[in-house]
Amino acid sequence: MSDLRIAVLGVGIMGADHAARLTTRISGARVAVVNDYLTDKADQIAAGIEGCRAVADPLDAIADPDVDAVVLATPGPTHEKQLLACLEHRKPVLCEKPLTTDVESALGIVKREADLGTRLIQVGFMRRFDHEYIALKSMLDTGELGRPLVLHCVHRNPAVPPNFDSAMVVRDSLVHEVDVTRFLFDEEIVSIQIIRPAANPAAPQGLADPQIAVMRTASGKHVDVELFVTTGVGYEVRTEVVAANGSAMIGLDVGLVRKSAPGTWGGQITPGFRERFGQAYDTEFQRWVDAVRDGRMVDGPTAWDGYAAAAVCEAGVVSLNSGGPVEVAMVSRDSIPGA
Ligand SMILES: NC(=O)c1ccc[n+]([C@@H]2O[C@H](COP(=O)([O-])OP(=O)(O)OC[C@H]3O[C@@H](n4cnc5c(N)ncnc54)[C@H](O)[C@@H]3O)[C@@H](O)[C@H]2O)c1
Known part of the structure; x- marks a missing residue:
């Protein structure tokens, strides 16, 4: 079987990384087309990949007859239009989070895909x-920890870009813990509250940082997340499940621990998400390519997962402004056959 021909749209931080990943580490696929709003950037990436060309219009790139599947690494606000084009052309698409930036358009995408009767969006x-x-998920699924009760999460970044505002802490950072909660517990989140402790003096003026998210799942499990995106230290993502028969924690970042004179010990903190989750991106892409090649099209989070995350984050942003707990408004999954 010949290699899957992929179009990568948006070759900024993530897209350039994904193009390199597809070219050097993923088997069964090659980058045939790249596109970016900044055409020089696309030309430059295309020049470095054998058999790859830049296409100036993202919708032309999706429709291109030499493209079998699409990777969307453009900014969130452009996803809706580009996802609809992928559906129209029946092209499988791996869309960087978020699915879209608001709940209505995310639901529209879920419905449009369900209407087609075939899953194309991951x-x-x-x-x-x-x-x-x-490993944590399989420990919960085997039941060896007993019934999970509480999830404690920490999500810290050393720094964020200057345009990063308080709502983005919810929509861009917390969104990962929202998905992790749904993944680990296999249930929806029904309410969320965002608490604003005293702000870090080193945070840009007006940025509510840190934030504490308190979420409740449909069966009553408690989830809390410390979000702190201006620590100046490193990238720290820790997740601890407390269950009836014990607890389990991941993300301790324990690599090499050095002991040396004069009486010190310690190691290195992972600098960023690309280092911490490099293996995860590689596995995600290899499994997606394999799924598209064998006709399953999706092997991972679906459009519904993108919609659910958008709904929780929407309620989170309301709570960020009001301070109180907010119920998550979602349609029932059963109301959309095929979702
Ligand atoms: N999964 C993760 O861990 C993770 C991490 C970071 C970012 N992301 C997501 O990845 C996506 C890209 O983020 P990034 O950090 O690479 O951003 P970025 O700004 O570095 O890159 C985006 C690129 O898209 C281009 N672009 C903008 N509008 C476009 C359009 N209409 N058509 C084609 N190209 C367009 C920009 O010129 C830029 O090169 C976002 O959705 C973001 O939320 C995911």
Whole structure:
């Protein structure tokens, strides 16, 4: 079988990384087309990949007859239009999170895909492919910890870009813990509250950082998340499940521990998400390519997962402004056959 020919749309931080991943580490696929709003950037990436060309219009790139499947690594606000084009052309698509940036358009995408009667959209919640999250999930599924009761999460970044605002802490950072909660517990989140402790003096003016998210699942499990995106320290993502027969934690970042004179010990903190989740992105892409090649089209989080995450984050942003707990408004999955 010949290699899957992929179009990568948006070759910024993630897209350039994904193009390199597909070219050097993933088997059964090659990057045939790249596109970026900044055409020079696309030309430059295309020049570095054998058999790859730049296409100036994203919709032309999706429709291109030499393209079998699409990777969307463009900014969230452009996803809706580009996803609809992928559906129209029946092209499988791995869409970086978020599915779309608002609940209505996310639901519209879920319905449009369900109308086609075939799944084509996978959403890039890569933590589901990380070895540590997979181990935690399988421990919960085998029941060896007993009934899970509480999830404690920490999500810290050393710094964020200057345009990162308080709502983005919810929509861009917390969204991963929202998906992790749904993945680990296999149930929806029904309410969310965002608490704003005193702000970090080093955070840009107006940025509510840190934030504490408190979520409740449909069966009553408690989830809390410390979000702190201006620590100046490193990338720290920890997840602890407390269950009836014990607890389990991942993300301790324990690599090499050095002891040396004068009486010190310690190691290195992972600098960023690309280093921490490099293996997860590789596994995510290999499994997606394999699924598209054998006709399953999706092997991971679906459009519904993208919609559910958008609904929880929407309620989170309301709570960020009101301070109180907010119920998550979602349609029932059964109301959309095929979703
Ligand atoms: N899964 C993860 O861990 C993770 C991490 C970071 C970002 N993301 C997501 O990946 C996506 C890209 O993020 P990024 O950090 O690479 O952003 P980025 O700004 O570095 O890259 C986006 C690129 O898209 C281009 N672009 C903008 N509008 C376009 C359009 N209409 N058509 C084609 N190209 C367009 C920009 O010129 C830029 O090169 C976002 O959806 C983001 O939320 C996911």
